[in-house]
Amino acid sequence: MDDLSNRRILLIDDTPSIHDDFRKILTPPAADANSLDDLEAQLFGAQAKPRQQPFELDSAYGGQEGLNKVCQALEQQRPYALAFVDMRMPQGWDGAQTIERLWQEDPRLQVVVCTAYSDYSWEDLLERLQGHNRLLILKKPFDNIEVQQMASTLTSKWEMTARALLQMHHLEDLVEQRTEDLRQAGAALQQEIDERKQLENQLVQSEKLASLGQLAAGVAHEINNPIGFVASNLGSLAGYLEQISQLLTAYRQSEEAIAAPELRKRLQSLRESIDLDFLQEDIPLLIKESKDGIGRVEQIVKDLKNFSRVDSDQHWQMADLQQGIDSTLNIVASELKYKADLIKHYQPLPEIECLPSQLNQVVMNLVINAAQAIGPERGTITLSNGVAGDRVWLEVSDSGCGIDEQHLQKIFDPFFTTKPVGQGTGLGLSLSYGIVKKHGGQISVRSQLGVGSTFRVELPIRQGPHRPDPA
Numbered sequence: 001m002d003d004l005s006n007r008r009i010l011l012i013d014d015t016p017s018i019h020d021d022f023r024k025i026l027t028p029p030a031a032d033a034n035s036l037d038d039l040e041a042q043l044f045g046a047q048a049k050p051r052q053q054p055f056e057l058d059s060a061y062g063g064q065e066g067l068n069k070v071c072q073a074l075e076q077q078r079p080y081a082l083a084f085v086d087m088r089m090p091q092g093w094d095g096a097q098t099i100e101r102l103w104q105e106d107p108r109l110q111v112v113v114c115t116a117y118s119d120y121s122w123e124d125l126l127e128r129l130q131g132h133n134r135l136l137i138l139k140k141p142f143d144n145i146e147v148q149q150m151a152s153t154l155t156s157k158w159e160m161t162a163r164a165l166l167q168m169h170h171l172e173d174l175v176e177q178r179t180e181d182l183r184q185a186g187a188a189l190q191q192e193i194d195e196r197k198q199l200e201n202q203l204v205q206s207e208k209l210a211s212l213g214q215l216a217a218g219v220a221h222e223i224n225n226p227i228g229f230v231a232s233n234l235g236s237l238a239g240y241l242e243q244i245s246q247l248l249t250a251y252r253q254s255e256e257a258i259a260a261p262e263l264r265k266r267l268q269s270l271r272e273s274i275d276l277d278f279l280q281e282d283i284p285l286l287i288k289e290s291k292d293g294i295g296r297v298e299q300i301v302k303d304l305k306n307f308s309r310v311d312s313d314q315h316w317q318m319a320d321l322q323q324g325i326d327s328t329l330n331i332v333a334s335e336l337k338y339k340a341d342l343i344k345h346y347q348p349l350p351e352i353e354c355l356p357s358q359l360n361q362v363v364m365n366l367v368i369n370a371a372q373a374i375g376p377e378r379g380t381i382t383l384s385n386g387v388a389g390d391r392v393w394l395e396v397s398d399s400g401c402g403i404d405e406q407h408l409q410k411i412f413d414p415f416f417t418t419k420p421v422g423q424g425t426g427l428g429l430s431l432s433y434g435i436v437k438k439h440g441g442q443i444s445v446r447s448q449l450g451v452g453s454t455f456r457v458e459l460p461i462r463q464g465p466h467r468p469d470p471a
Helices: 016-026 030-044 063-075 095-105 122-129 144-257 261-273 276-308 321-331 356-373 428-438
Strands: 008-012 056-060 082-086 110-115 135-139 317-319 340-345 352-354 379-388 391-398 442-448 452-460
Touching: 008 016, 008 063, 016 056, 016 144, 056 063, 063 082, 063 095, 082 095, 082 144, 095 110, 095 122, 110 144, 122 135, 135 144, 144 276, 317 321, 317 356, 321 356, 321 379, 321 391, 352 356, 352 452, 356 379, 356 391, 356 428, 356 452, 428 442
Parallel strands: 008 056, 008 082, 082 110, 110 135, 340 379
Antiparallel strands: 317 352, 379 391, 391 452, 442 452
């Protein structure tokens, strides 16, 4: 069966006359059929029809015999494409049992149920056999053309399925081969990747802020306009609703003036069915909640812009450090809300000369490190700030596990981390250290095992005349 065509059919029925009828329909004498086609072509001048490969019909008079034939055909690698199965066979298995056993051996076998009446409904039979895509029914007495059409269609379907499976196996082989090629190529590149890993980690950390800035710019551009007109529409809708409510109130007051009692009763019934009182109370609340949601989205966009400073060049400028801290806390809120309570001890701060987005990155690193230092039990993170002379300071304290004394001198070194492999690059504190030093400031830490850690950042309010290049 190299060409995948399969015209083999098995008939399982306990009535010999049915087998005779099927043989006459599906396997007529080849000479008679061919001569009729040729005669038609001569009489009407039509082109002779292409002759299909004849069906090969085998017979079985019970379910067990049919199963044996299916098994033998599979062993000989000459499977049946289609089986016609009688539903009621008093001796041995009925049609449903027979089909179940056939499909256990050959799931690709197409089946037509032949029945005049059955102990099962068609829906029950489909549900039992799970054969929605490979089971048809042929009602007795059957039509010859219908039998021929079913045989042709289902054997063709078997052939198309076989071709699809062959193609799928071919594609799987190609994918497997391509995967193996990629695996070998990946293994060859692994050594070079390992050598470049530290540099890549540095680049990733450096590019995070730039990516966030691009995201914020896109968010601001794409969201601000829709937010504006949605908020405006909600305001207009609230005004319209107030006017409609006034009209409804006037209608209700005028109900008593309606002379016709039937009309008055119908209006009252309609008002009760739609629960007008509830709608008049609930709709304003829905509008208010929608306005609150729009306000939250606007604040998120604003915080994102403040965090990344997408609306300003990366130049030294006077900026509100407190605003940057709050924006950063909103950005990392999802990192904190399930792990720690946030406590704020703020004092009024003057504007400082700085690179705002880089200081925001320092705050983010310190807060995320504090959250990650807290164990499974919920803890606290405390932010404090203040002014000391010509400097401002910020402290981030956590109630986490603390840092061992032997590690305190290394935590600002590049790639040093006490986190498990895959959970930290050791670059966050190193980059923060560099940013603070660039600002002419200091960053320090004090810690106690089992109690927690406190990171302190001190920054000058004004930069000196020889401030460094922002890059």
